[in-house]
Amino acid sequence: MRHALPLLAAASLLAAPAHATPPLQRSVAQAYPQLETLFQKLVKEREGTTIEGRESFKAKDKFLPGKVATGLADLLLHLPKDDPRLPGMLRDYADLADLTVGMDNETWGIYYYIGALHRLKQAGLLERAVRPATLDKLRKQLDWRSFVRVPSYELVSLPTNYYGVAFSIARLRMLMGWEDTAGSEVLLDKMMKHYAAYSGEYGFSDETDGQGRFDRYSILLAAEICERFIETGLEVTPELKALLRRSAEVALNSATADGTGFTMGRSLGPYGETAMLEILSTAAYLGVLSPEEKEYAYAYSARIAERYMRFWYNPAMRSVDMWNGGRRTDTYRGKHRILGENFSLLHQLIATNEMWNKAGMKDVVPRKDLAAWLERTRPAFSLTRFARGEHDRALAIWRDKGHVFSLSVINGGQSQHANSPYYPLPFAHNIVAGVADSGHAHPQLMPKFTLADGSELMATAWMKDIQAAPRGRGQVLSYRQDALTLLGKNLPVKDARIRVETEYSLQPGAITRTDRYTPSAPLEVSKLTLEFGSFSSGATIEGGKVRFKEGAVQAFEVDGLAACTAQPAAGSELYRAPYGQMNTVVSCSSGPFSMREPLVVSWTIRYQ
DSSP states (O other): OOOOOOOOOOGGGSSSOHHHHOOHHHTTTHHHHHHHHHHHHHHHHHHGGTTEEEEESSSOOOTTHHHHHHHHHHHHSSOOOOOOTHHHHHHHHHHHHHHHHHHHOOOOHHHHHHHHHHHHHHTTHHHSOHHHHHHHHHHSSGGGTTTTEEETTTTTSSOHHHHHHHHHHHHHHHTTTOOOOOEEEEEEEHHHHHHHTTTTTTTTOOOSSSSOOOOOOHHHHHHHHHHHOOOOOTTOOOOHHHHHHHHHHHHHOOOTTTOOOOOOOSSSSHHHHHHHHHHHHHHHHHTOSSSHHHHHHHHHHHHOOOOOOOIIEETTTTTTOSSSTTTOOOGGGGGGGGGHHHHHHHHHHHHHHHHHHHIIITTTOOOOOHHHHHHHHSSEEEEEEEEEEOEEEEEEEETTTEEEEEEOOOOOOOOTSGGGGGOEEBBBBTOOOOTTTTTTSSSOOOOOETTSSSEEEEEESSOOOEEEEEEEEEEEEEEEESSSSSSSSSSSSTTEEEEEEEEEEEETTEEEEEEEEESSSSSEEEEEEEEEEESBBBEEETTTTOOOOBBEEEEEEEEESEEEEEEEEETTTTGETTTEEEEEEEEEEEEEEEOOSSSSEEEEEEEO
């Protein structure tokens, strides 16, 4: 049952922009001047190209040559055939191809590069854009076998989604006339079998070999595979369309009226938003949305593109900006990759806009009532299961007061389990955020036990029996773990000295998490800590209750710990979300103590 939106100013945090949102095509048109600026910079500075003090070609970005090729191809293909600038720009493109052909270019870079060549060939521009000797070198270099073992067709130390990259490269090589269909057919079979093996009955791909890491990419992958089919002239199967429909359902349930996107997992920032664009544009093109859903998915997409140009693009830098103004990325998206990030994001905007155009939405004025439609049609609570078995994995979405909370109950697996973007928390824009590559020193909203022997334990990885049920005007989500996670290792390690039962109560205006920790035997605890990095400010504190004067979070209440403090974050890098700086750090602690009986720890976030 939906709840009426309260008449509070703060409730409009995720409402429609006060101005009219322009058609998607108009926002994306701003990508081309940005590409031209980058093109001119590359022609002038060549291998010495520098942005924000970073020398792009010395940054060890092994996708960069491919991203340069595809980004500049987007610009060339946008120009009219009679544009007087085209001959000179084709020569410049050929010069840059000569420059980058000897540089490292791997996996995604190979895909980007061969995709650019294929599009230039289709447009009749390839022979003018790439010189014969360079094209011959590229034919040898742009090969999926560089990261797939043959004849076993196993990936070389890469996540499972790279089967899709390899398949796309093989298929494009076939379309270029560089090989037959044999490789692409085997890779397609491997990709679909692997997808099924690690998607199970629910259709969302585990990024690992069964460790349970599900994030925005798990939801995006079905759309990405469909895109590769469309791009290379294959008919999208009914089975793939069914998977895409599930992804589109999650995307619509997660949609916001202001153009923000996914909030859980790593590598977010604008990629949390362009992932939505990819899913919904592909779903619209393939007809898996209803006519009404298509209209509002387009309105949401238009706001995503507008937000990119207004928020993520920094005119002073003449670049996308994921690193300044209190923003923080993971190492993978570090500032050393700034040139490639510009090209890949602009390409995503251009490609998804083309998909929307093919779906009949070119220059359509977006619906103005997106916020009301989302409130009226999307469920207040939804639970999307990712996996069940020895461990359960799921995504709960709670829509309330214009906010969208994404509670992802998963295991971050190797290298990510201790980072807060993978904690089981109710992430929502400007309310709760993870910190990229955070580690476990200051865990966001997760009680951390430090034992007398120095071990550090948190409840992050071993969820079982995920259950959801209505309660009052809201919902309850519960699960248990027979062990906590021993921190400090690359892989999560079970530590059965403490088990825990967790319950989230999702109610209008308030989210409460309650943990009941039970020791398997008497245990000496050096300290128990809890932190909350909040976007709200003006904190006052009384006991375990913190009140804020400004921001979406009005109060934060803690039970089960001895004392709490609240201090300004003071610009600390430890408390930065992908989209901006947190303002206040609440720190609570207890200890030392002997743990002999069950211990209950709870916190409540009250928001407007």
